Amino acid sequence: MNRRPNHLAGAGSLVWLLLVGLPLYVMITATLRTRSDYARRGPLALPERITLDNYTGAFSTGFGRYFLNTLTVTVCVVGLVLLLVPPLAYAIVRSRSRFASSAFRLFLLGLAVPAQAVIVPMFYLISEAGLYDNLLGVVLPTAAFCLPVSALVLSGAMRDIGPELYEAMAMDGASPRRMFFQLVLPLSRGGLSTIVVFSALQAWNGFLFPLVLTQSDSTKLITLGLYDFRTEHGIDIPGLLAAVVLSMVPVLLVYLFARRALVQGLMGVGGK
Amino acid sequence: MSSHMKTRIRKQTRSRTATGAGGDERGRVRTARRSAGGGRAPDRGRGASRRARERYGSRVGRPGFVWAVPATVFFGLFAITPLIMVAALSFTSWSGLGPPRFVGVDNWTRVFADPVMIESVWLSLLVTFLGVAVQTPLSVLLGVWAAGQQRNRAVLSAIYFVPLLLSTTAVSVLWRAVLDPNFGVPSRAAWLFGDGNLFGTQAGAIGVLAFVSTWQFTPFHTLIHQGAARAVPRVLYEAAEIDGAGRVRQFFHITLPQLRNSVITSTILMVVGGLTTFETVLILTQGGPGTDTTITAYYMYQKAFKGFDFGAGAAVALVLVVAATLVSLIVVRVSGYDRMRSDMEGVS
Incomplete structure (x- = not known):
């Protein structure tokens, strides 16, 4: 391999780092500054003195409730996906x-529906x-649109379980149901965590369904809260930027503690 | 059925490579797979006999179709039904209240007579093209660079990753704030941005849209290419080194050809994402100035949910469905389910 350091590539990557870092820097510093400080000294200056008023302000405009609403929707979507997808993937694999294979084709087709x-x-x-204007009305379509990717990911994980394990269990006279709970579920934990993270991200970051299917403040989700705050x-x-930071805190926590599952969940997002 | 055969073929190729030298494993997998595909007839024969054996032997212990029913019904209800209804609604007039009324092809003639709609199609194509043209080279270069083993690259990659953690809404709101004509960065850097209002001209607004989606999605495609670049067998580079090929030549003659699959995958994802761009437009430009950035998905939203002309909205939506289906057909034809799976395995 070529061992010389590649200065050109290094310089290019630093330029990209600047482009990625600049708005993040503005975001973090701005949330710690007062409004007048920001307007007077511009977006690139460091805080004159650090204040947390922007964060408390975001909560007083209702972000606490939006947070709870989003959490409710996320939990319900993940629950529905976990209830529906494992049996489906098991049947697919x-x-x-014939029904199971046509179902699989239907879900593959569904991958491309925006x-x-x-x-x-x-x-x-x-x-x-x-x-x-009911949170359940957001949960149902959001969960439905998580199904194709989740089915694809989980059936992929289940395919890796060797046939000899099934045969051994069949020899013991195990029913399909017992195989599902004692063999398939424990051995597809990786796939399960991927679809949990994927559907949680879809629910947490979802915008279009809440935008169109809800209207009142009591059912507002966090992404919609950001949009309205801006308007x-x-x-x-x-x-505004403090609200943006608050909206990404849970995802950041997952990133810190379950990075691998998050990356795989995100790549599932891309499969969409 | 066929999926089982594929698994079997994969197993065979895997066991074959196990006997080969570790270095050129991947190359061998390729050729083995190709030969498995080429010599299909004997494989099919063996598959059939095995299938017959399984039919008599281990039919017990197989789950019935009931296991697939709940998810399929749910998906049918909340994804397939609306998809069929979108076609039906496009032939009706509906203002959101009362029942829809059948009006024939009225919506279609109206929508396609609207110059804003025609322009929106071109704008969608332009935004999609810009996205692919900018992000593909950028993410390939970054991905290949990040695939290297140096420590500082891992740290930088972790920072590159941050845009992926933000929702599209958050990204759009953030950039709208950073590029704000009065309080944003451009107002402080007149030497670079002129009057500071990037949203005032069509070219400026489209540039902002392309730039923001590049900022948001390049890390994702970088990850795809990074995974693929790590899988390139080192022996190829060693051989090229011996032949005296420089870094640039190695990149164009080894790395790029080896990244072919990941480039196809990420391009398809970019096209689908580009055609359905919506939040970025809604938050950054509101389709403006005027209708200069009103792309098709935003036009549909305007028609249906701002103009309460749901019939026309449905007609535009159907155009989107057709476009997305065409892309999905390309997905199936060009890449195939198998390879998409193996690409995903390369990641992480």
Whole structure:
């Protein structure tokens, strides 16, 4: 291998580092500055004195409630995905029925359907079902759009379980149900954590469904809160950026403590 | 069925390579796989006999179709039904209240007679093209660079990763604040940005959109290429070194050809993402100045949820569905499910 240091590539990567770092720097420092300080001395200056008012301010404009709403939606979406996908993936991998393989093809097709494409009839369906402006009305479509990637990821993980393990259990007279709980679920933990992180991210960062399917303050989710904050108090940039930082705290925590699962979950996002 | 055969073929190739020298393992897997694909007839024969054996032998212990029913019904209800309904709604007039009324092709003629719609299609294509043209070379270079083993690269890669942690909403709000005409960075750097209002002209606004999505998504594609670049067998570089090939030549003659699959995958993802860009436009430019950045997904949102013309919105949405389906067909034709899986395994 070529051992000479590649100065050109190093310089290029530093330029990119600057581009990535600059807005992050502005974001972090701005949230610690007062509004007048930010307006007077510009976005690039360091704080005159450090203040946490922007964060408390964000909470007083309702971000605490948006946070809780988003958490509720996220938990429900993850729960639904965990309830629906493992049996599906198990059937895709192990079932001999034609239905399971056509179901798999249906989900593969679903990979390519963008949420934007179905938003109009979704609004119609959810309104007709009486779920407009209800968190459940956000949970259902969000979970549905997590299914294709989750099914793909989890059935991929389950395929790696060797057939001899199934055969051994069949020899002991185990039912498909027992194999599912005692063999398949424990051995596909990696895939399970990937789909948990993936669907949690989808729910936490989701914007289009909440935008179209909710309207009141009591059902507002955090992404929508950011959007409205910008429209209503667009000039309070430190306050706005404090809200942005708050919105990413949970994801940051996952990044610190479960980096591998997060990266895999994110790559699942890309499969969409 | 076929998936089982594929697993089997993969197993065979794996055991074959186990006997080969460790160095050129991947090359061998390739050729083995190709030969397994080429000599399909004997494989199919063996597969059929095995299938027959399994039918008699181990049918017990297999889950029935019931296991797949709940998820399929749920998906059918909340993803497939709306997809079918979008076609139906595009032939109706509906303002959000009362039942939709059938109006034939009225929405379609209206939508396609609207110059804003036609322009939006071109704008979507332009934004998508810009995204691919800027992000592909950038993410390939960064990915290959980050695939190296030096310690500082790992630290830098961790920072590069941060944009991925932010939602599209957060990214758009952040950049809107940073590029704010009155309080943002451009207002402080007149030598670079002129009057500081990047959102005032069409070129400026499109530039901002392309730049922000590059900022957000380049790390993701970098990860894809980094995984692929790490999988390139070192022996190829060693051989090139002996032949006296320099770094640039090695990049173009070894690295790039070996990254072919990951480039295809990431390009497809960029195209799908580019065609459905919505939040960035809504938050950064609101389709403006005027309708200069009104791309198709945003146009649909405007028609349906701002103009309460849901029929026209559905017609535009159907255009999006067709575009996305075409892309998905390309996905299946060009890459195939198998390879996408192996690409994902390379990551992390």
